[in-house]
Amino acid sequence: MPIIVNLDVMMAKRKMSLTELSEKVGxxxxxxxILKTGKAKAVRLETLEAxxxxxxxxxxxxxxxxx
Amino acid sequence: MYRxxxxxYTCETNCHNVMKFKFSTNLLVNIVIIAFVGLLxxxxxxxxxxxxxxxxxxxxxxxxxxxxxxxxxxxxxxxDSTTYRKYDSLKQEKEAVRLFRNGVWPHEGGPMFAWFLxxxxxxxxxxxxxxxxxxxxxxxxxxxxxxxYIKLPAWQLKSQDYGRPYFAPQFHVxxxxxxxxxxxxxxxxxxxxxxDHSLEQVDxxxxxxxxxxxxxxxxxxxxxxxxxxxxxxxxxxxxxGGWFYYLVAxxxxxxxxxxxxxxxxxxxxxxxxxxxxxxxxxxxxxxxLPFVARLIFSSYFTDxxxxxxEVWNQSWQMLSAGIVFLLLFRAFSQGKALKEEQELTV
Numbered sequence: 001m002p003i004i005v006n007l008d009v010m011m012a013k014r015k016m017s018l019t020e021l022s023e024k025v026g027x028x029x030x031x032x033x034i035l036k037t038g039k040a041k042a043v044r045l046e047t048l049e050a051x052x053x054x055x056x057x058x059x060x061x062x063x064x065x066x067x
Numbered sequence: 068m069y070r071x072x073x074x075x076y077t078c079e080t081n082c083h084n085v086m087k088f089k090f091s092t093n094l095l096v097n098i099v100i101i102a103f104v105g106l107l108x109x110x111x112x113x114x115x116x117x118x119x120x121x122x123x124x125x126x127x128x129x130x131x132x133x134x135x136x137x138x139x140x141x142x143x144x145x146x147d148s149t150t151y152r153k154y155d156s157l158k159q160e161k162e163a164v165r166l167f168r169n170g171v172w173p174h175e176g177g178p179m180f181a182w183f184l185x186x187x188x189x190x191x192x193x194x195x196x197x198x199x200x201x202x203x204x205x206x207x208x209x210x211x212x213x214x215x216y217i218k219l220p221a222w223q224l225k226s227q228d229y230g231r232p233y234f235a236p237q238f239h240v241x242x243x244x245x246x247x248x249x250x251x252x253x254x255x256x257x258x259x260x261x262x263d264h265s266l267e268q269v270d271x272x273x274x275x276x277x278x279x280x281x282x283x284x285x286x287x288x289x290x291x292x293x294x295x296x297x298x299x300x301x302x303x304x305x306x307x308g309g310w311f312y313y314l315v316a317x318x319x320x321x322x323x324x325x326x327x328x329x330x331x332x333x334x335x336x337x338x339x340x341x342x343x344x345x346x347x348x349x350x351x352x353x354x355x356l357p358f359v360a361r362l363i364f365s366s367y368f369t370d371x372x373x374x375x376x377e378v379w380n381q382s383w384q385m386l387s388a389g390i391v392f393l394l395l396f397r398a399f400s401q402g403k404a405l406k407e408e409q410e411l412t413v
Contacts, residue, residue, distance in 0.1 A: 031413045041411040 004064045007036045010055050025050045092340065093400070096393050099347060103390050133229070135250060135266035141165075141239045162280075168193060169240045170214045171278040171285065177218070177293070178300040180307075182378050183356035185218035186297045187278075187285065193242055215293035216276060216285040219364065221357035221378050223282040224371050234266065236371045238277035245277070246270040247371050275367040284372060286364050307349075314342055331402035339396035346389030350382035 011021060022032045027047060034040045035047075048059055055062075142165055145157045166172035170191030177186030192211030228234040228250060236249035250266040276285035288296070317338045324335055357378060361368060 027413065034411060035413040039411060040413045041408050043413050047413050 002066050004066050005035060005038050005040070005062060006064055007032075007051070007062055010057055010061055011036075014055050016055070021051070021054060024054045093397065096343075096397055099393060100390060103386065133264040133266055135234075136268060138248065138268045138270065141241065141248070165239070166278075166280060167191070167211065169238065169279065170276055170287075171216075171280070174278070177297050178304055179218070179220060180300045180303045181353050181356065182221040182375075183303075183353070183360055184296065184300060185220055185283075186216065186293050186300065187218045188213060188215045188293065190214070191240070191243075193240075213290075214276075215288050215290050217288050217293070217296055217364075218278075219284040219286065219357070219360050221375055222284040222361065222368075222372050223375050224277060224279075224284075225373050229264070229266070238273075238279055240276070245273050245275060247273050247369065249371060271369070273367075273369055275364075275369075275372075282375075284367075286367055310345070314345055318342060331399060331406045333403065336396060336400045336403050339392055339399055343389050343392035343396050346385055346392055348389075350385040350389075354378065354382050 011018070018029060018032055018036065022029045025032070025047070027050075035043065043063075048062070051062065052059055142161055145154055145161065149157065163172060167190065171187075171189045173189065175188040177188070179185030190211035191214045224236050224238060224247070226232060226235055228236060229252070234250045236247045239246055239248060248268060248270050251269055252264045252266050276287055277283070278285060321335055321338045321342075324330070324332065329335070357374060
Protein backbone atom coordinates (compact mmCIF):
# COMPACT_ATOMS: atom_id res chain seq x y z
CA MET A 1 0.00 0.00 0.00
CA PRO A 2 1.46 3.42 -0.88
CA ILE A 3 0.41 4.91 2.50
CA ILE A 4 3.18 4.39 5.03
CA VAL A 5 2.50 4.70 8.77
CA ASN A 6 5.39 6.42 10.55
CA LEU A 7 3.96 5.90 14.03
CA ASP A 8 7.09 4.08 15.25
CA VAL A 9 9.27 7.03 14.11
CA MET A 10 7.12 9.54 15.99
CA MET A 11 7.02 7.30 19.07
CA ALA A 12 10.82 7.07 19.02
CA LYS A 13 11.13 10.86 18.67
CA ARG A 14 8.83 11.36 21.69
CA LYS A 15 10.51 8.43 23.52
CA MET A 16 7.15 6.82 24.12
CA SER A 17 6.48 3.09 24.30
CA LEU A 18 3.53 1.32 22.68
CA THR A 19 2.07 0.46 26.09
CA GLU A 20 2.21 4.05 27.27
CA LEU A 21 0.67 5.37 24.03
CA SER A 22 -2.13 2.82 24.10
CA GLU A 23 -2.99 3.77 27.69
CA LYS A 24 -2.98 7.51 26.90
CA VAL A 25 -4.90 7.22 23.60
CA GLY A 26 -7.38 4.70 25.02
CA UNK A 27 -7.13 1.97 22.36
CA UNK A 28 -5.92 -1.58 22.82
CA UNK A 29 -2.31 -2.64 22.25
CA UNK A 30 -3.47 -5.04 19.53
CA UNK A 31 -5.16 -2.26 17.53
CA UNK A 32 -2.23 0.08 17.95
CA UNK A 33 0.10 -2.69 16.82
CA ILE A 34 -2.07 -3.19 13.67
CA LEU A 35 -1.68 0.54 12.93
CA LYS A 36 2.07 0.55 13.64
CA THR A 37 2.80 -2.45 11.41
CA GLY A 38 0.81 -0.98 8.52
CA LYS A 39 -1.84 -3.74 8.49
CA ALA A 40 -4.72 -1.35 9.21
CA LYS A 41 -7.23 -0.80 6.43
CA ALA A 42 -8.79 2.33 7.92
CA VAL A 43 -8.09 4.82 10.71
CA ARG A 44 -10.89 6.64 12.54
CA LEU A 45 -10.45 10.43 12.64
CA GLU A 46 -10.96 10.39 16.42
CA THR A 47 -8.11 7.84 16.79
CA LEU A 48 -5.83 9.97 14.62
CA GLU A 49 -6.80 13.08 16.59
CA ALA A 50 -6.02 11.36 19.91
CA UNK A 51 -2.64 10.06 18.69
CA UNK A 52 -1.67 13.50 17.29
CA UNK A 53 -2.69 15.15 20.57
CA UNK A 54 -0.60 12.74 22.69
CA UNK A 55 2.44 12.75 20.36
CA UNK A 56 2.08 16.50 19.73
CA UNK A 57 2.37 16.18 15.96
CA UNK A 58 0.42 16.61 12.70
CA UNK A 59 -1.39 13.74 10.86
CA UNK A 60 1.17 14.17 8.07
CA UNK A 61 3.92 13.24 10.50
CA UNK A 62 2.28 9.83 11.05
CA UNK A 63 0.92 9.10 7.56
CA UNK A 64 3.01 9.44 4.42
CA UNK A 65 2.08 8.80 0.76
CA UNK A 66 4.82 7.07 -1.26
CA UNK A 67 4.25 6.35 -4.99
CA MET B 68 3.38 0.19 -26.35
CA TYR B 69 0.94 -1.68 -24.11
CA ARG B 70 1.59 -5.08 -22.65
CA UNK B 71 -1.38 -7.35 -22.16
CA UNK B 72 -1.51 -9.36 -18.94
CA UNK B 73 -4.26 -11.76 -17.94
CA UNK B 74 -3.96 -12.29 -14.24
CA UNK B 75 -5.86 -13.28 -11.14
CA TYR B 76 -4.22 -10.74 -8.85
CA THR B 77 -3.81 -7.03 -8.44
CA CYS B 78 -0.70 -5.50 -9.99
CA GLU B 79 1.56 -4.00 -7.29
CA THR B 80 4.25 -2.13 -9.18
CA ASN B 81 5.05 -1.04 -12.77
CA CYS B 82 1.40 -1.17 -13.77
CA HIS B 83 1.24 1.97 -15.87
CA ASN B 84 1.84 0.34 -19.24
CA VAL B 85 -0.01 -2.90 -18.55
CA MET B 86 -3.52 -3.29 -20.01
CA LYS B 87 -5.02 -5.77 -17.56
CA PHE B 88 -7.86 -8.27 -17.89
CA LYS B 89 -8.52 -8.97 -14.25
CA PHE B 90 -10.16 -12.40 -14.12
CA SER B 91 -11.41 -12.76 -10.58
CA THR B 92 -13.78 -15.38 -9.14
CA ASN B 93 -16.44 -12.70 -8.77
CA LEU B 94 -16.28 -12.00 -12.50
CA LEU B 95 -16.64 -15.72 -13.20
CA VAL B 96 -19.65 -15.90 -10.85
CA ASN B 97 -21.22 -12.93 -12.65
CA ILE B 98 -20.67 -14.62 -16.03
CA VAL B 99 -22.27 -17.86 -14.75
CA ILE B 100 -25.28 -16.02 -13.29
CA ILE B 101 -25.79 -13.97 -16.47
CA ALA B 102 -25.47 -17.15 -18.59
CA PHE B 103 -28.04 -18.89 -16.38
CA VAL B 104 -30.52 -16.00 -16.70
CA GLY B 105 -29.88 -15.95 -20.46
CA LEU B 106 -30.57 -19.68 -20.65
CA LEU B 107 -33.80 -19.23 -18.66
CA UNK B 108 -34.98 -16.49 -21.04
CA UNK B 109 -33.98 -18.57 -24.07
CA UNK B 110 -35.82 -21.66 -22.74
CA UNK B 111 -38.93 -19.61 -21.98
CA UNK B 112 -38.80 -17.99 -25.42
CA UNK B 113 -38.31 -21.33 -27.19
CA UNK B 114 -41.32 -22.78 -25.35
CA UNK B 115 -43.43 -19.70 -26.02
CA UNK B 116 -42.48 -18.95 -29.62
CA UNK B 117 -41.11 -22.29 -30.80
CA UNK B 118 -42.99 -25.15 -32.51
CA UNK B 119 -45.53 -26.74 -30.18
CA UNK B 120 -45.13 -30.46 -30.85
CA UNK B 121 -42.76 -30.88 -33.75
CA UNK B 122 -40.71 -34.03 -33.58
CA UNK B 123 -39.41 -36.44 -36.12
CA UNK B 124 -38.87 -36.21 -39.83
CA UNK B 125 -42.06 -34.32 -40.50
CA UNK B 126 -45.22 -33.09 -38.93
CA UNK B 127 -48.68 -33.72 -40.29
CA UNK B 128 -50.80 -30.61 -40.00
CA UNK B 129 -54.59 -30.48 -39.76
CA UNK B 130 -55.01 -30.06 -43.51
CA UNK B 131 -52.57 -32.87 -44.28
CA UNK B 132 -53.79 -36.39 -44.77
CA UNK B 133 -51.85 -39.60 -44.91
CA UNK B 134 -52.19 -43.19 -46.04
CA UNK B 135 -49.77 -45.92 -45.08
CA UNK B 136 -48.75 -49.45 -45.91
CA UNK B 137 -47.64 -51.85 -43.18
CA UNK B 138 -45.17 -54.71 -43.17
CA UNK B 139 -46.04 -58.08 -41.68
CA UNK B 140 -45.68 -57.78 -37.85
CA UNK B 141 -42.36 -59.18 -36.62
CA UNK B 142 -44.12 -60.95 -33.75
CA UNK B 143 -47.13 -63.22 -34.01
CA UNK B 144 -50.41 -61.44 -33.40
CA UNK B 145 -52.61 -62.75 -30.60
CA UNK B 146 -56.06 -63.65 -31.97
CA ASP B 147 -58.95 -61.44 -30.81
CA SER B 148 -60.98 -64.49 -29.85
CA THR B 149 -58.57 -65.33 -26.96
CA THR B 150 -59.99 -65.09 -23.45
CA TYR B 151 -58.67 -62.27 -21.26
CA ARG B 152 -56.64 -64.49 -18.89
CA LYS B 153 -55.07 -66.35 -21.84
CA TYR B 154 -54.52 -63.06 -23.73
CA ASP B 155 -52.69 -61.54 -20.77
CA SER B 156 -50.41 -64.56 -20.42
CA LEU B 157 -49.71 -64.71 -24.18
CA LYS B 158 -48.95 -60.96 -24.24
CA GLN B 159 -46.40 -61.32 -21.43
CA GLU B 160 -44.84 -64.30 -23.19
CA LYS B 161 -44.71 -62.39 -26.49
CA GLU B 162 -42.94 -59.45 -24.82
CA ALA B 163 -40.44 -61.74 -23.09
CA VAL B 164 -39.67 -63.61 -26.34
CA ARG B 165 -39.18 -60.33 -28.19
CA LEU B 166 -36.77 -59.01 -25.54
CA PHE B 167 -34.96 -62.37 -25.64
CA ARG B 168 -34.68 -62.27 -29.44
CA ASN B 169 -33.51 -58.66 -29.27
CA GLY B 170 -30.77 -59.86 -26.92
CA VAL B 171 -31.64 -57.78 -23.86
CA TRP B 172 -33.33 -60.33 -21.60
CA PRO B 173 -32.59 -61.47 -18.97
CA HIS B 174 -30.17 -58.56 -18.63
CA GLU B 175 -27.26 -58.91 -16.23
CA GLY B 176 -26.78 -55.25 -15.41
CA GLY B 177 -23.60 -53.27 -14.89
CA PRO B 178 -22.27 -49.94 -13.62
CA MET B 179 -23.85 -46.75 -14.94
CA PHE B 180 -22.21 -43.33 -14.81
CA ALA B 181 -24.97 -40.72 -14.93
CA TRP B 182 -26.17 -40.14 -18.51
CA PHE B 183 -22.81 -40.95 -20.06
CA LEU B 184 -22.25 -44.69 -20.28
CA UNK B 185 -23.30 -47.97 -18.71
CA UNK B 186 -22.64 -51.62 -19.40
CA UNK B 187 -25.05 -54.50 -19.69
CA UNK B 188 -25.36 -57.98 -21.05
CA UNK B 189 -28.09 -60.35 -22.04
CA UNK B 190 -28.88 -63.61 -23.76
CA UNK B 191 -29.70 -63.61 -27.44
CA UNK B 192 -31.33 -66.36 -29.45
CA UNK B 193 -33.29 -66.20 -32.70
CA UNK B 194 -35.24 -69.40 -32.44
CA UNK B 195 -35.38 -69.93 -28.69
CA UNK B 196 -38.55 -69.56 -26.69
CA UNK B 197 -39.34 -68.86 -23.08
CA UNK B 198 -41.08 -71.09 -20.59
CA UNK B 199 -42.73 -70.52 -17.26
CA UNK B 200 -42.05 -73.19 -14.63
CA UNK B 201 -45.13 -74.34 -12.74
CA UNK B 202 -43.69 -73.27 -9.38
CA UNK B 203 -42.41 -69.92 -10.69
CA UNK B 204 -44.32 -66.77 -11.59
CA UNK B 205 -41.77 -65.44 -14.06
CA UNK B 206 -40.68 -66.60 -17.48
CA UNK B 207 -37.35 -68.38 -17.86
CA UNK B 208 -35.27 -68.34 -21.03
CA UNK B 209 -33.93 -71.24 -23.07
CA UNK B 210 -30.13 -71.21 -23.11
CA UNK B 211 -28.93 -68.61 -25.60
CA UNK B 212 -25.68 -66.88 -26.51
CA UNK B 213 -24.33 -64.26 -24.10
CA UNK B 214 -24.12 -60.80 -25.66
CA UNK B 215 -22.42 -57.81 -23.99
CA TYR B 216 -23.26 -54.16 -24.47
CA ILE B 217 -22.16 -50.62 -23.79
CA LYS B 218 -25.31 -48.80 -22.86
CA LEU B 219 -25.93 -45.15 -23.83
CA PRO B 220 -28.60 -44.16 -21.30
CA ALA B 221 -29.15 -40.64 -22.67
CA TRP B 222 -30.22 -41.79 -26.13
CA GLN B 223 -33.47 -43.41 -27.21
CA LEU B 224 -35.51 -44.11 -30.31
CA LYS B 225 -37.98 -41.38 -31.23
CA SER B 226 -41.20 -41.75 -29.28
CA GLN B 227 -43.18 -40.39 -32.23
CA ASP B 228 -42.72 -39.56 -35.86
CA TYR B 229 -44.70 -37.34 -38.23
CA GLY B 230 -46.19 -35.87 -35.03
CA ARG B 231 -47.88 -39.11 -34.00
CA PRO B 232 -46.77 -41.88 -31.58
CA TYR B 233 -48.29 -44.47 -33.95
CA PHE B 234 -45.52 -43.79 -36.48
CA ALA B 235 -42.73 -44.13 -33.88
CA PRO B 236 -39.85 -46.34 -35.07
CA GLN B 237 -39.63 -49.83 -33.58
CA PHE B 238 -36.55 -51.93 -33.00
CA HIS B 239 -36.27 -55.65 -33.65
CA VAL B 240 -33.60 -58.26 -34.34
CA UNK B 241 -34.06 -60.97 -36.96
CA UNK B 242 -31.34 -63.59 -37.62
CA UNK B 243 -28.73 -61.58 -35.65
CA UNK B 244 -29.34 -58.45 -37.71
CA UNK B 245 -30.81 -55.37 -36.03
CA UNK B 246 -33.53 -53.41 -37.80
CA UNK B 247 -35.46 -50.25 -37.15
CA UNK B 248 -38.97 -50.49 -38.51
CA UNK B 249 -40.04 -47.01 -39.49
CA UNK B 250 -42.28 -45.07 -41.84
CA UNK B 251 -40.85 -43.31 -44.86
CA UNK B 252 -42.80 -40.68 -46.69
CA UNK B 253 -41.98 -41.55 -50.28
CA UNK B 254 -44.82 -39.79 -52.06
CA UNK B 255 -46.59 -36.50 -51.61
CA UNK B 256 -49.79 -36.28 -53.63
CA UNK B 257 -51.51 -32.94 -54.02
CA UNK B 258 -55.22 -33.20 -53.49
CA UNK B 259 -57.21 -29.92 -53.52
CA UNK B 260 -55.83 -27.44 -50.99
CA UNK B 261 -54.21 -30.03 -48.69
CA UNK B 262 -51.41 -32.54 -49.04
CA ASP B 263 -51.58 -36.30 -48.82
CA HIS B 264 -48.60 -38.26 -47.56
CA SER B 265 -48.09 -41.83 -48.54
CA LEU B 266 -46.15 -43.50 -45.74
CA GLU B 267 -44.43 -46.78 -46.34
CA GLN B 268 -43.23 -48.98 -43.48
CA VAL B 269 -39.72 -50.29 -44.05
CA ASP B 270 -37.09 -52.24 -42.13
CA UNK B 271 -33.82 -50.30 -42.08
CA UNK B 272 -30.78 -52.34 -40.96
CA UNK B 273 -28.85 -50.65 -38.14
CA UNK B 274 -25.65 -51.42 -36.22
CA UNK B 275 -26.90 -50.68 -32.71
CA UNK B 276 -29.10 -52.75 -30.40
CA UNK B 277 -31.96 -51.41 -28.34
CA UNK B 278 -33.71 -52.21 -25.11
CA UNK B 279 -37.31 -51.29 -25.92
CA UNK B 280 -38.39 -51.98 -22.32
CA UNK B 281 -36.06 -49.41 -20.75
CA UNK B 282 -35.71 -47.25 -23.90
CA UNK B 283 -31.93 -47.42 -23.98
CA UNK B 284 -29.56 -47.58 -26.92
CA UNK B 285 -27.00 -50.40 -26.80
CA UNK B 286 -23.71 -50.93 -28.58
CA UNK B 287 -22.77 -54.62 -28.92
CA UNK B 288 -19.21 -55.25 -27.71
CA UNK B 289 -16.98 -58.17 -26.74
CA UNK B 290 -16.73 -59.51 -23.19
CA UNK B 291 -13.26 -57.94 -22.73
CA UNK B 292 -14.43 -54.48 -23.83
CA UNK B 293 -17.46 -54.69 -21.57
CA UNK B 294 -15.34 -55.55 -18.54
CA UNK B 295 -12.79 -52.85 -19.37
CA UNK B 296 -15.51 -50.19 -19.69
CA UNK B 297 -17.16 -51.49 -16.48
CA UNK B 298 -13.87 -51.01 -14.62
CA UNK B 299 -13.52 -47.52 -16.05
CA UNK B 300 -17.08 -46.65 -15.01
CA UNK B 301 -16.54 -48.05 -11.49
CA UNK B 302 -13.49 -45.78 -11.23
CA UNK B 303 -15.47 -42.75 -12.39
CA UNK B 304 -18.33 -43.58 -10.01
CA UNK B 305 -15.88 -43.92 -7.08
CA UNK B 306 -14.21 -40.62 -8.02
CA UNK B 307 -17.43 -38.64 -8.35
CA GLY B 308 -18.99 -40.44 -5.36
CA GLY B 309 -16.01 -39.40 -3.23
CA TRP B 310 -16.29 -35.85 -4.51
CA PHE B 311 -20.03 -35.85 -3.71
CA TYR B 312 -19.39 -36.97 -0.10
CA TYR B 313 -16.66 -34.31 0.22
CA LEU B 314 -19.21 -31.67 -0.85
CA VAL B 315 -21.79 -33.00 1.64
CA ALA B 316 -19.13 -32.91 4.39
CA UNK B 317 -18.21 -29.34 3.39
CA UNK B 318 -21.85 -28.29 3.59
CA UNK B 319 -22.25 -29.92 7.02
CA UNK B 320 -19.09 -28.16 8.28
CA UNK B 321 -20.48 -24.90 6.90
CA UNK B 322 -23.70 -25.37 8.91
CA UNK B 323 -21.75 -26.34 12.07
CA UNK B 324 -19.50 -23.26 11.72
CA UNK B 325 -22.52 -20.98 11.33
CA UNK B 326 -24.16 -22.48 14.42
CA UNK B 327 -20.92 -21.70 16.32
CA UNK B 328 -21.08 -18.07 15.18
CA UNK B 329 -18.17 -18.39 12.73
CA UNK B 330 -20.11 -16.98 9.80
CA UNK B 331 -18.04 -14.77 7.52
CA UNK B 332 -14.84 -16.79 7.46
CA UNK B 333 -12.50 -17.63 4.58
CA UNK B 334 -13.29 -21.34 5.03
CA UNK B 335 -17.03 -20.77 4.64
CA UNK B 336 -16.51 -18.62 1.56
CA UNK B 337 -14.28 -21.32 0.00
CA UNK B 338 -16.82 -24.03 0.85
CA UNK B 339 -19.69 -22.12 -0.77
CA UNK B 340 -17.59 -21.45 -3.87
CA UNK B 341 -16.64 -25.13 -4.12
CA UNK B 342 -20.24 -26.36 -3.68
CA UNK B 343 -21.61 -23.73 -6.10
CA UNK B 344 -19.13 -24.45 -8.90
CA UNK B 345 -19.45 -28.23 -8.38
CA UNK B 346 -23.25 -28.06 -8.58
CA UNK B 347 -22.96 -26.10 -11.81
CA UNK B 348 -20.08 -28.09 -13.25
CA UNK B 349 -21.67 -31.51 -12.73
CA UNK B 350 -24.90 -30.93 -14.75
CA UNK B 351 -22.91 -29.13 -17.44
CA UNK B 352 -20.67 -32.20 -17.63
CA UNK B 353 -23.75 -34.44 -17.67
CA UNK B 354 -25.14 -32.48 -20.61
CA UNK B 355 -21.85 -32.59 -22.50
CA LEU B 356 -20.99 -36.27 -21.87
CA PRO B 357 -23.94 -37.76 -23.87
CA PHE B 358 -22.67 -35.82 -26.88
CA VAL B 359 -19.16 -37.13 -26.24
CA ALA B 360 -20.65 -40.65 -26.21
CA ARG B 361 -22.46 -39.86 -29.46
CA LEU B 362 -19.20 -38.65 -30.98
CA ILE B 363 -17.39 -41.84 -29.90
CA PHE B 364 -20.10 -44.12 -31.31
CA SER B 365 -21.14 -41.84 -34.19
CA SER B 366 -21.07 -44.72 -36.70
CA TYR B 367 -23.89 -46.45 -34.76
CA PHE B 368 -26.21 -43.46 -34.68
CA THR B 369 -29.08 -42.89 -37.10
CA ASP B 370 -31.67 -40.11 -37.42
CA UNK B 371 -34.11 -42.17 -35.35
CA UNK B 372 -32.04 -41.79 -32.17
CA UNK B 373 -32.80 -38.72 -30.06
CA UNK B 374 -31.68 -37.33 -26.72
CA UNK B 375 -33.94 -38.10 -23.75
CA UNK B 376 -35.80 -35.15 -22.26
CA GLU B 377 -34.84 -36.29 -18.74
CA VAL B 378 -31.21 -35.29 -19.40
CA TRP B 379 -32.26 -31.62 -19.54
CA ASN B 380 -34.95 -31.86 -16.86
CA GLN B 381 -32.62 -33.27 -14.18
CA SER B 382 -29.79 -30.88 -15.03
CA TRP B 383 -31.97 -27.82 -14.48
CA GLN B 384 -32.58 -28.64 -10.81
CA MET B 385 -28.88 -28.99 -10.01
CA LEU B 386 -27.97 -25.90 -12.04
CA SER B 387 -30.51 -23.83 -10.09
CA ALA B 388 -29.13 -25.10 -6.77
CA GLY B 389 -25.62 -24.20 -7.96
CA ILE B 390 -26.71 -20.66 -8.81
CA VAL B 391 -28.20 -20.26 -5.31
CA PHE B 392 -24.90 -21.40 -3.76
CA LEU B 393 -22.93 -19.01 -5.99
CA LEU B 394 -25.17 -16.12 -4.87
CA LEU B 395 -24.57 -17.18 -1.26
CA PHE B 396 -20.84 -17.24 -2.02
CA ARG B 397 -21.04 -13.65 -3.30
CA ALA B 398 -22.93 -12.54 -0.20
CA PHE B 399 -20.53 -14.32 2.16
CA SER B 400 -17.39 -13.05 0.41
CA GLN B 401 -18.77 -9.51 0.71
CA GLY B 402 -19.57 -10.15 4.38
CA LYS B 403 -16.05 -11.47 4.94
CA ALA B 404 -14.53 -8.36 3.32
CA LEU B 405 -16.66 -6.06 5.51
CA LYS B 406 -15.74 -8.07 8.62
CA GLU B 407 -12.03 -7.87 7.81
CA GLU B 408 -12.29 -4.16 7.14
CA GLN B 409 -14.08 -3.62 10.42
CA GLU B 410 -11.51 -5.72 12.29
CA LEU B 411 -8.63 -3.75 10.74
CA THR B 412 -10.13 -0.35 11.44
CA VAL B 413 -8.23 1.33 14.28
